[in-house]
Amino acid sequence: MNEFENKNGGVSGPKNGLLNKPRKAISGFVYSAAVIAALVVSLIYSLALTAAMKSSGSSLDGFRSQDWYKYLNFLLPQVAYIAVISLFSFFYKAAPRSYGYRKTSVKYWLIALPLAFGLLFSLNWVNNLFVELLSKIGYTDPSLSDPSLTSREYALLYQIPSLAGGGFVGALFVIALLPAVCEETIFRGVILDGIKDIGTVAACLLGGLLFSIFHQNPAQTVYQFICGAVFTLIALRADSILPAVFMHFINNAVILFDYKFDFLSKISSAGSIAMYVVSGVCLVGSLVYLIFFDKKTNRKKEGAIKPFMLAALAGVILCGIMWISVLVDNMG
Template sequence: MEANRRFFSKIGFNYFALGIIIVVLNIIIGLIINAIDPRILSNQTLMTFFSAIWTYLLPLPIFIYIMRKTESKTLEKHNMNIKTFIICISITMFLMWIGNMMGVVITAGIGSLIQHDVVNPVNEVINNSGLIANLIIITLIAPIFEELIFRKLLIDRTIKYGGTISVLLSALLFAFFHGNLSQFFYAFLLGGFFAIIYIKTGQIKYTIGLHMIINFIGSVVSLFVSQPLMDLANGSVLSPTSTVGVLLYILITLGLTFMGLIYSIKYFDKSKFDGSEKEIILKNPVDTILLNPGIICFILLMSYTIFTSIA
């Protein structure tokens, strides 16, 4: 196997190892909890906190250790002003809605074929975990760890192959890591956009901030507007407070999404890379990056997780 294919295979095996570690810790911690008090397993709020332990807190130090064995490059740092950051929020919103619609269409189509609905596991967690768990785990902890794992640790090591390759690989691994079709498409789009921002700025704090904002909207704000929206859809009359809240949510969401559409078109060319970050040119990039044992193992592991979430 040539050196470049071995490099990407090693990266793939690192992420495969991360997936295995998460699965093993999930089983071990689950058995411990069951031995202590089986009732905890049915408490979604507590289990959301425990999931942060086996998904993020314990695996990250191990993952950092194995990734540090691969040479990395420090990106040149550039600051982002408030106006640009707001524009990035709007583009993030636009990509999120596009990705969500793709997920809804695909899962609805699959659901019709298999004769039952394809459940979005994240929605189940958000709706049953409660405000505090959503705020701490989904809004604060998850963005920090995921941006470190799928942006900084990955891109610092793959940027020598160019920005485009780093972006696509970051987006693909991030999408598969979510382990379900409902999130796959918007995770791919957002993962790619966050990768572009990280490469352009060299600062992970911006992508962490954007990730936190989008997760806050999806996990915290949604708790306050989902029920009124359902009541409205069923023909119920909303209270003045609920009406104002729903209207503000709709107006802000639509405004940011439309703004994101405009700026996505306007700044599309600026998202491209001039090649100055590229040190190694691949003759067969698809074969080299994807058709290697490590990446294939990771994709197969995550594909199995996606399949089990559908069945």
């Protein structure tokens, strides 16, 4: 029983109130709250930008290439997530240890490295195949919407803040570190702690699905589903979210390093093939060990998923609507 649960499986608080809901429902509310908080912050930001454009006579295109605009695009959602995590911790007297910030065996840190390497470099074909399928219904990846720019040039011009000098440290903080900490705290910490009794397989699949639609990015749907499921698996096996935070950070950081140094494009064809093969072996080997040999934390279904899904439904619906909206906006 968690330190903020009462004997009936709820948390201490007013009778029949939100604070007295079962832990599983609380996890669902946290998911919905994170989605809603990010949307509210985005709406306020959009209104502020509209007001700024009217007063200055500027256009959105004029703002999009500015570093402050790029930083805010990455920073504001994380501020919303921090607020949700902080409110959860305050109202339920939940210490970080209770939602995953626990020491774990060194072996999980060692497994995290090849697992992160495998996820990053061996799944390109899966993602590319899904994007190709979307293109058959008219979808175009936003990064390819300008024929005069490569996807890398588009990202550096409109999405990634300056990576020159100390700017790289700032970008690493808002693009790699903050999302890794905040998103893993929500998904592999607060949410997973509430749903892990539905069974290991179900928890991994649900973790992948929630993580995927949460990002509302059609082009990354399959890749983020796999990442979410794998992050959930290692968090369950390690009984800690720290290896998942590390993997998430490594994933984003390597992408940033490539934007700065463009090292992946310099790898020869033979080198690329070798990298894909090695990364595939790392991914499969790590997963085989975690799934078939490291089964001490395996859980069969002990609880129902319904309380969580009812509470998370608002967030799931909103994410679904936004996912469809992004898809439609980039068609034709």
